[in-house]
Amino acid sequence: MNDSPRPVPVVPYASYLRVYEPLAAFPEPERTHWADYARRGTAPTAQDELRRSLSDLVRVPVVGVPAHESADAFTTELDGSLLVCPWRTRLRGWLALRELAESFPPPVLDAVLPAGTRRRAAEEYEAWRERNPDARPWIRTGVWQVPLRWFVLVADEEREYVPGERLRYRTPMVQARRRLARGLRTLRQAEGYGPLAEGLVEVGSWLEEFHPRSMVELDYGGLLHALPADALAGDRSARDLAEGIAALRAGDLDGASQVYGELALRWRKVRERLFAN
Numbered sequence: 670m671n672d673s674p675r676p677v678p679v680v681p682y683a684s685y686l687r688v689y690e691p692l693a694a695f696p697e698p699e700r701t702h703w704a705d706y707a708r709r710g711t712a713p714t715a716q717d718e719l720r721r722s723l724s725d726l727v728r729v730p731v732v733g734v735p736a737h738e739s740a741d742a743f744t745t746e747l748d749g750s751l752l753v754c755p756w757r758t759r760l761r762g763w764l765a766l767r768e769l770a771e772s773f774p775p776p777v778l779d780a781v782l783p784a785g786t787r788r789r790a791a792e793e794y795e796a797w798r799e800r801n802p803d804a805r806p807w808i809r810t811g812v813w814q815v816p817l818r819w820f821v822l823v824a825d826e827e828r829e830y831v832p833g834e835r836l837r838y839r840t841p842m843v844q845a846r847r848r849l850a851r852g853l854r855t856l857r858q859a860e861g862y863g864p865l866a867e868g869l870v871e872v873g874s875w876l877e878e879f880h881p882r883s884m885v886e887l888d889y890g891g892l893l894h895a896l897p898a899d900a901l902a903g904d905r906s907a908r909d910l911a912e913g914i915a916a917l918r919a920g921d922l923d924g925a926s927q928v929y930g931e932l933a934l935r936w937r938k939v940r941e942r943l944f945a946n
Contacts, residue, residue, distance in 0.1 A: 682895060682942075684811040685715065686819050686872075687886040688842070689745055689752035694880035703753045707744045715743070715890055718756055734762035734790045745884070752884055754807045761806050763794040805878050813895075814940045817910060817932065818868035819887050821852045822876075825908035836889040836901055842876065845885040849873050855918045859925070862917075896939065906932060 692700055718741070739758040744751060766787060775784070798804070811819070822845040823838035830836045849869055856866040876885070893901065913928035 682813050682891055683715075684815045684890045684892050685886070685888045686809040686811075686816075686822075687743065687754045687888065688807050688876070688879045689743070689747075689754045689884045689886065690807070690880045691882050692751045692753060694883070695753065702740070703742060703744070703755075704751065706740075706742060707751050707753070713741055715888065718758070734766065734793070735759045747884055754886075756808065757804075757806050760804060761808060761810070763790060763797075764806065765810070766790055767794075805875065807879075809875070813892075813942050814936050815887065815889060815892070815906065816868065817906075817936065818865055818872055820907040820910040821849055821869060821914070822872070822885055823887050823907045824848070824911065825905055828905075828907065830901065832898060832902070833893070836893055836904070838887040838907060840885050842879060842881055842883040842885055846873070846876055849876070852914050855914050859917045859922070861926075862929075892939070895942070906936075 692704060695703060735758055737759065739756040741756045741758075743754040743756075746752065766782075823840050824844075827838045827840050828836075829838070849872065853866060853869045853873065856862045856869065887907075889901070909928055909932045913925045913932065916922075916925035916928060
């Protein structure tokens with residue numbers, strides 16, 4: 670009989686854009702909760718969070734959105750100050766259901782999540798939203814991709830790659846907002862980049878909701894376990910997108926088109942894995 674622990678399965682498909690806010694940005698009693706939470710030093714990982722959310726989808730009956738909000742968060746320290754990124758799993762579940770409804774036809778949705786479950790979740794969300802009109806998630810998720818607009822917020826020199834462990838970028842909020850504003854000005858003046866510009870507007874509106882001393886993290890998450898190691902090691906998407914925007918700014922339309930086209934194709938091939946799994 671083998672008594673060795675069973676390996677924990679890795680969920681491979683999600684990437685994340687997170688905002689970590691300073692403790693001072695949270696009202697009481699939440700501020701004290703996060704301070705005590707960080708002192709315990711037992712914060713779960715991103716994979717733990719994803720596994721918990723997926724566990725609801727395999728229950729009978731299926732649970733589309735958790736009944737209670739998560740009391741967990743990701744935490745880190747910057748210059749001696751605690752930064753907190755709450756999971757807000759319930760809120761993100763509601764938002765994810767809305768995105769699903771916009772992306773898939775009803776027969777496909779019905780096969781995954783019954784119409785009655787979706788309807789009740791929508792009603793619960795609307796009632797909750799009336800009581801919490803200013804609520805917003807601290808975490809955004811990409812499925813089988815890192816959305817290209819996210820790379821505008823970070824720089825190649827902020828890239829942290831540890832094979833088999835992580836690939837992420839971390840940058841101060843003020844820097845992320847500055848890069849977004851500059852990139853948006855350039856994209857709005859060029860033809861053919863409307864979708865990327867629109868995506869940046871939406872991301873910029875989200876970032877404006879947070880404390881200016883926050884930190885932004887772009888994390889490849891589970892994609893680290895789904896993509897070949899050589900592809901990850903050579904991935905310089907933030908640098909490539911920055912070069913494309915710089916070419917646009919300099920009036921080199923052909924150069925910008927080539928850079929952006931190659932980058933879009935690279936990530937399109939990654940997204941195609943969604944339909945093969």
